[in-house]
Amino acid sequence: MVCFLSSCGSRKTVQKGKLMDLTSTVIIPLLFGSLGIFALFRLLQWMRMRAYLQEAVVVITGATSGLGKECAKAFHAAGSKLVLCGRDSEKLKDLVQQLSTMTNHRKNTHKPHTVVFDLSDTKTVLNAAEEILRYLGHVDILINNAGISFRGTIVDTGLDVDKKVMETNYFGPIALTKALLPSMIKRRQGHIVAISSIQGKISIPFRSAYAASKHATQAFFDCLRAEVEQYNIDVTVISPGYIQTNLSLNAITADGSRYGVMDKNTAEGQTAAEVAQVVLSAVGQKKKEVLVAGLTPSLAVYLRNLFPRLFFTLMATRAKKERKAKDS
Ligand SMILES: NC(=O)C1=CN([C@@H]2O[C@H](COP(=O)(O)OP(=O)(O)OC[C@H]3O[C@@H](n4cnc5c(N)ncnc54)[C@H](OP(=O)(O)O)[C@@H]3O)[C@@H](O)[C@H]2O)C=CC1
Numbered sequence: 109m110v111c112f113l114s115s116c117g118s119r120k121t122v123q124k125g126k127l128m129d130l131t132s133t134v135i136i137p138l139l140f141g142s143l144g145i146f147a148l149f150r151l152l153q154w155m156r157m158r159a160y161l162q163e164a165v166v167v168i169t170g171a172t173s174g175l176g177k178e179c180a181k182a183f184h185a186a187g188s189k190l191v192l193c194g195r196d197s198e199k200l201k202d203l204v205q206q207l208s209t210m211t212n213h214r215k216n217t218h219k220p221h222t223v224v225f226d227l228s229d230t231k232t233v234l235n236a237a238e239e240i241l242r243y244l245g246h247v248d249i250l251i252n253n254a255g256i257s258f259r260g261t262i263v264d265t266g267l268d269v270d271k272k273v274m275e276t277n278y279f280g281p282i283a284l285t286k287a288l289l290p291s292m293i294k295r296r297q298g299h300i301v302a303i304s305s306i307q308g309k310i311s312i313p314f315r316s317a318y319a320a321s322k323h324a325t326q327a328f329f330d331c332l333r334a335e336v337e338q339y340n341i342d343v344t345v346i347s348p349g350y351i352q353t354n355l356s357l358n359a360i361t362a363d364g365s366r367y368g369v370m371d372k373n374t375a376e377g378q379t380a381a382e383v384a385q386v387v388l389s390a391v392g393q394k395k396k397e398v399l400v401a402g403l404t405p406s407l408a409v410y411l412r413n414l415f416p417r418l419f420f421t422l423m424a425t426r427a428k429k430e431r432k433a434k435d436s
């Protein structure tokens with residue numbers, strides 16, 4: 109018995125020793141090796157991204173405020189050659205002035221070019237595309253960012269309002285994309301980015317025109333991605349949740365007037381600078397799509413796809429609650 113116990117003890121000691129040997133000779137080197145490979149991979153990825161963005165001709169629509177303005181700062185700092193688009197030439201000039209004061213000692217930065225046009229006017233969009241190609245010769249990255257939101261009940265909203273939202277958020281961006289696409293196909297190089305929304309994946313009550321325009325955006329750019337892959341053209345769709353911008357202030361309502369209220373959700377959203385960094389990194393890594401949202405909007409997207417009936421019930425309850433709050 110004593111002999112058995114002592115042999116058990118020594119067997120345990122031998123096993124412990126073998127385990128320690130295995131840890132020091134295999135597990136620890138493997139762990140450090142994997143960490144090293146991962147760090148090297150990330151470094152190479154970062155260097156490739158920097159090289160891709162440096163000197164790239166990047167067109168940004170809606171550069172006069174919010175996310176577009178922050179994207180302009182991020183891509184300018186990355187050394188891209190910017191074409192800043194907007195409706196207001198004074199705001200664009202101010203931005204160019206602001207960018208000129210941003211020094212980046214490690215990067216060669218460029219003075220941006222500006223183009224003024226209204227996305228809801230197709231003729232000016234086509235003229236703008238011509239001007240961009242004439243001035244810069246080509247476009248490497250087009251960021252379709254500009255957009256407006258909407259607040260209203262479907263029953264009270266005139267069709268002219270639906271059309272205005274679709275023209276700004278959908279027809280304008282696709283007109284600009286189509287106008288620049290042939291030159292990208294010719295060069296067999298290019299990257300088209302669409303700033304969509306979580307509302308491109310789910311519809312919430314009293315946002316019909318906006319959610320419809322963003323669903324259309326998602327569908328169009330998903331088709332485009334498939335069609336242009338053979339020409340080495342990338343398409344990235346970015347779907348943010350709430351961002352702290354003027355989007356709700358500038359939203360149009362059922363009668364076409366400005367909403368003029370800063371929504372609580374918008375005010376408490378991510379900062380535009382944070383989201384712009386996500387856009388920069390997604391573009392740099394040529395990601396196909398990115399969701400930039402908190403837990404609830406992200407869960408809502410999964411809920412819509414996995415348990416649609418439950419999602420529809422939640423949305424109907426939300427609509428009743430909102431209408432009651434408005435009426436009282
Ligand atoms: N804020 C948010 O919570 C979210 C925003 N998004 C999307 O992000 C994008 C940027 O919006 P955001 O920065 O938040 O909002 P802002 O209102 O701050 O910016 C919108 C930009 O679009 C421009 N714009 C609007 N209408 C037109 C038009 N007809 N022609 C040309 N430019 C136009 C505006 O120009 P001007 O200065 O002349 O008005 C402005 O530069 C939009 O596509 C929006 O749908 C997506 C998810 C969430």
Ligand SMILES: CCCCCCCCCCCCCCCC(=O)OCC(=O)COP(=O)(O)O
Nearest residue numbers: 257258305306307348349350356405407408422
């Ligand atoms: C266990 C699962 C819980 C899931 C809860 C689902 C019900 C909650 C719905 C939440 C809806 C979130 C919508 C997010 C919308 C959004 O982020 O949109 C961004 C925008 O484009 C903002 O535009 P807006 O003009 O609407 O401010």
